[in-house]
Amino acid sequence: MKVSNLFTKTSKDIPAGEIAKNAQLLIRAGYICKVMSGVYIYTTLGLRVLENIKQIIREEMNAVGGQELTMSSLQKKETWDLTSRWDDKVVDMWFKSKLKDGTEVGFAWSHEEAIIEMLKQYIVSYKDLPVNVYQIQTKFRNELRSKSGIMRGREFVMKDMYSCSLDAAQHDKFYNDTIDAYKRVFERLGIANDTYVTFASGGAFTQFSHEFQTICDAGEDVIYINREKNIAINEDVMNDENLAKLGINREELEKVKTAEVGNIFNFGTKKSEDTDFSYINSNGKKQFVYMGSYGIGVTRLMGVIVEKFSDDKGIIWPENIEPFKVYLIRIGGETAVHRADEIYKELLEKGIEVLYDDRDVHPGQKFADSELIGIPYRVTVSDRMLENNLYELVERKNGQKIQLTHEQLLDKLG
Numbered sequence: 001m002k003v004s005n006l007f008t009k010t011s012k013d014i015p016a017g018e019i020a021k022n023a024q025l026l027i028r029a030g031y032i033c034k035v036m037s038g039v040y041i042y043t044t045l046g047l048r049v050l051e052n053i054k055q056i057i058r059e060e061m062n063a064v065g066g067q068e069l070t071m072s073s074l075q076k077k078e079t080w081d082l083t084s085r086w087d088d089k090v091v092d093m094w095f096k097s098k099l100k101d102g103t104e105v106g107f108a109w110s111h112e113e114a115i116i117e118m119l120k121q122y123i124v125s126y127k128d129l130p131v132n133v134y135q136i137q138t139k140f141r142n143e144l145r146s147k148s149g150i151m152r153g154r155e156f157v158m159k160d161m162y163s164c165s166l167d168a169a170q171h172d173k174f175y176n177d178t179i180d181a182y183k184r185v186f187e188r189l190g191i192a193n194d195t196y197v198t199f200a201s202g203g204a205f206t207q208f209s210h211e212f213q214t215i216c217d218a219g220e221d222v223i224y225i226n227r228e229k230n231i232a233i234n235e236d237v238m239n240d241e242n243l244a245k246l247g248i249n250r251e252e253l254e255k256v257k258t259a260e261v262g263n264i265f266n267f268g269t270k271k272s273e274d275t276d277f278s279y280i281n282s283n284g285k286k287q288f289v290y291m292g293s294y295g296i297g298v299t300r301l302m303g304v305i306v307e308k309f310s311d312d313k314g315i316i317w318p319e320n321i322e323p324f325k326v327y328l329i330r331i332g333g334e335t336a337v338h339r340a341d342e343i344y345k346e347l348l349e350k351g352i353e354v355l356y357d358d359r360d361v362h363p364g365q366k367f368a369d370s371e372l373i374g375i376p377y378r379v380t381v382s383d384r385m386l387e388n389n390l391y392e393l394v395e396r397k398n399g400q401k402i403q404l405t406h407e408q409l410l411d412k413l414g
């Protein structure tokens, strides 16, 4: 892609009313555009990053046996009445509307009840289980506060997976496999070292749920961790009784600020009993389905990554999720233009994603933009260096600068 074709523009100014670093940088670099507090557009650049994150999650969910689908965003009142969660006093973040005939509808803030309602139509016998389904889709939540940029949206992308198992053993295996899959996701996103599997509240069946919490100053959560032993507990459940139960000493824990990037719940048969979601076992007896739910905050992750990987010049995308691998700059006259055009073509032919700054602007602006946008490698083709047949390669993450021949450059990037 050529910079001259991007409809977005970079900006030096901090966007008015935006206090979150992630949103400030993403807006300035042209990844997102603000519609209102908690609601953002993902532009050409932003969508590329989002799709890279989604693809990593998708691959790991498929690897544990998840089947992808897309649920509807408009939901019926009856779907949620079964568990009383249509009531605004029970769930305070609904966005609701009405059909022309007055029928109430809600915008999906979660899909737990909706998934169960759908799966009930297909799962009747033990032969139909296990079933594990997931989607990567937009959720709507009327959040009270939205000051964390894309880390807390009123409209945001979530990956939500739901497991339906025959019995506790099958359920536990999938639950543990998914914990491992989540670890691989965070590894591939470059945040595994700072992400803790955390004991938290809200397990409907077991006492605890597991949250995946990433150390991040802009996060809204507080957890207590032991780095060596790799244990973590959310402050919400931090009391003497729980510490004793988990065999953790208060003295060995360190308090850190975190962002919840994912969570998993073990429902056992609680949810299926509430919704009468059952199957007939091999002896002809009715059994309730064992269920779990597994969330990952996709857009929140993008925000957390920007919070963690940036400097005073801009974003520093970790490997695997960058929108482009190379930012190609040309400086000078006809020769530079010609050579840069060639390099652009050659890199594309090698399957390398390139953002080519083909604009007629001051070199300083090209350099500044390449840093703000945060692409891992910057290649500069200039008349001056071409006199010695050399190209400059700069790594965004450490500023390392080297001069290479044409051949060396293609080798290094390929």
Ligand code: ATP
Pocket (backbone or CB within 6 Å): 110, 141, 143, 150, 151, 152, 153, 154, 156, 157, 158, 260, 261, 262, 263, 295, 296, 297, 298, 299, 300
């Ligand atoms: P939080 O405590 O942060 O409000 P939650 O417990 O409401 O999160 P879930 O409903 O379980 O979260 O959603 C699953 C995942 O979706 C969360 O772990 C988080 O990463 C992400 N998430 C939740 N709310 C938002 C939001 N408003 N904006 C962006 N991501 C969100």
Ligand code: MG
Pocket (backbone or CB within 6 Å): none
């Ligand atoms: Mg919430």
